[in-house]
Amino acid sequence: xxxxxxxxxxxxxxxxxxxxxxxxxxxxxxxxxxxxxxxxxxxxxxxxxxxxxxxxxxxxxxxxxxxxxxxxxxxxxxxxxxxxxxxxxxxxxxxxxxxxxxxxxxxxxxxxxxxxxxxxxxxxx
Amino acid sequence: xxxxxxxxxxxxxxxxxxxxxxxxxxxxxxxxxxxxxxxxxxxxxxxxxxxxxxxxxxxxxxxxxxxxxxxxxxxxxxxxxxxxxxxxxxxxxxxxxxxxxxxxxxxxxxxxxxxxxxxxxxxxx
DNA sequence: GTGCATTAGATGCATGCGCACATAGTTTCC
DNA sequence: GGAAACTATGTGCGCATGCATCTAATGCAC
Numbered sequence: 001x002x003x004x005x006x007x008x009x010x011x012x013x014x015x016x017x018x019x020x021x022x023x024x025x026x027x028x029x030x031x032x033x034x035x036x037x038x039x040x041x042x043x044x045x046x047x048x049x050x051x052x053x054x055x056x057x058x059x060x061x062x063x064x065x066x067x068x069x070x071x072x073x074x075x076x077x078x079x080x081x082x083x084x085x086x087x088x089x090x091x092x093x094x095x096x097x098x099x100x101x102x103x104x105x106x107x108x109x110x111x112x113x114x115x116x117x118x119x120x121x122x123x124x125x
Numbered sequence: 126x127x128x129x130x131x132x133x134x135x136x137x138x139x140x141x142x143x144x145x146x147x148x149x150x151x152x153x154x155x156x157x158x159x160x161x162x163x164x165x166x167x168x169x170x171x172x173x174x175x176x177x178x179x180x181x182x183x184x185x186x187x188x189x190x191x192x193x194x195x196x197x198x199x200x201x202x203x204x205x206x207x208x209x210x211x212x213x214x215x216x217x218x219x220x221x222x223x224x225x226x227x228x229x230x231x232x233x234x235x236x237x238x239x240x241x242x243x244x245x246x247x248x249x250x
Numbered sequence: 251g252t253g254c255a256t257t258a259g260a261t262g263c264a265t266g267c268g269c270a271c272a273t274a275g276t277t278t279c280c
Numbered sequence: 281g282g283a284a285a286c287t288a289t290g291t292g293c294g295c296a297t298g299c300a301t302c303t304a305a306t307g308c309a310c
Binding site: 095 | 288289290291
Binding site: 010011021022118 | 130132133136139142147239243247
C-alpha cells in the first residue's frame with residue numbers, strides 16, 4: 001500500500017473529470033437531441049469550418065476517433081440526413097463531408113445543451 | 126463560425142489529454158503486459174486496498190466502469206487467474222474480489238510502465 | 251412467518267469502437 | 281507509360297461497453 005506518485009493522482013483526476021463530463025454530455029445530447037457525443041462533435045466541427053465542409057481526413061484530425069469510427073459516424077449522420085458526402089473532384093480518393101440545413105439546425109439546437117453541461121460539470125471541479 | 130467560449134476550449138483540451146494518455150496506456154499495457162486499461166485499473170485498486178481485497182461495489186466506486194462492465198472485467202481477470210471471487214458470508218449477495226499472487230506480480234510488473242507512460246504524456250501538455 | 255421493496259451482482263442484447271484488411275485513386279521513379 | 285509505393289476511405293470482425301433485466305439475498309412492515 002504505497003503512496004501514489006503525483007502523476008498517478010493527476011491521471012486519476014483527469015480521468016474522473018473526463019468521465020463525468022463525457023457521460024453527462026452523452027446522456028443530455030442523446031435525451032434532448034437524439035445525438036451521440038461523437039456525432040455532435042462531428043457536426044460541431046463541420047459547423048465551425050468554412051462553408052460547413054471538411055475532408056474526412058481533416059475531420060479525423062480534429063475529432064478523437066479512429067479513421068474507421070469516423071467513417072461510420074459520418075455514415076450514421078448521412079443516414080439521418082444531417083450531413084452529405086460528396087466526392088472530391090481534384091483528388092477522387094477524397095470525400096467532402098458537408099453539413100445539411102437540417103444538420104445545421106440540429107447543431108445549433110444542441111450547442112446550448114453542450115455548453116450548459118460543460119459549464120456545470122467543468123466548473124464544479 | 127463564432128468564437129468558442131472558454132468552457133468548450135477547456136473541454137477539448139481535457140478530451141485531447143485524456144485520449145492521448147488513455148491510448149498510450151492501453152497500447153503499452155497491452156503490448157508489454159497483456160493487460161487492458163480497465164483490467165490494470167482493477168488490479169491496481171485491489172493492490173492499494175487492505176489485504177488486496179474489495180467488494181465489487183467498493184471497486185465500482187473507484188473505477189470508471191459501469192456495474193456490468195466491472196462484472197465482466199473481473200470475470201476476465203478471474204479467468205486469467207489474476208483475481209479470485211469469494212462469497213461474502215455476512216451478506217451473501219456480496220462478492221469479495223481478491224488479488225492472487227500472480228495478480229500481485231502482474232500489477233507490480235505493470236506499474237512502472239503505467240507511471241512511465243503517464244509521466245511522458247502528462248508532462249508534455 | 252408472509253409479502254414487498256431494496257440491494258448486490260450477473261447476463262442478454264444492441265451498439266460503437268479499433269484493428270486489420272480491402273478497394274480505389276494518386277504519385278514516384280525508371 | 282507502367283510498376284511499385286503511397287494515400288484516402290470503406291468494411292469484416294471480434295470485443296468491451298452501457299442499458300435493461302434477471303436472480304438471489306436481505307430487510308422491513310404487519
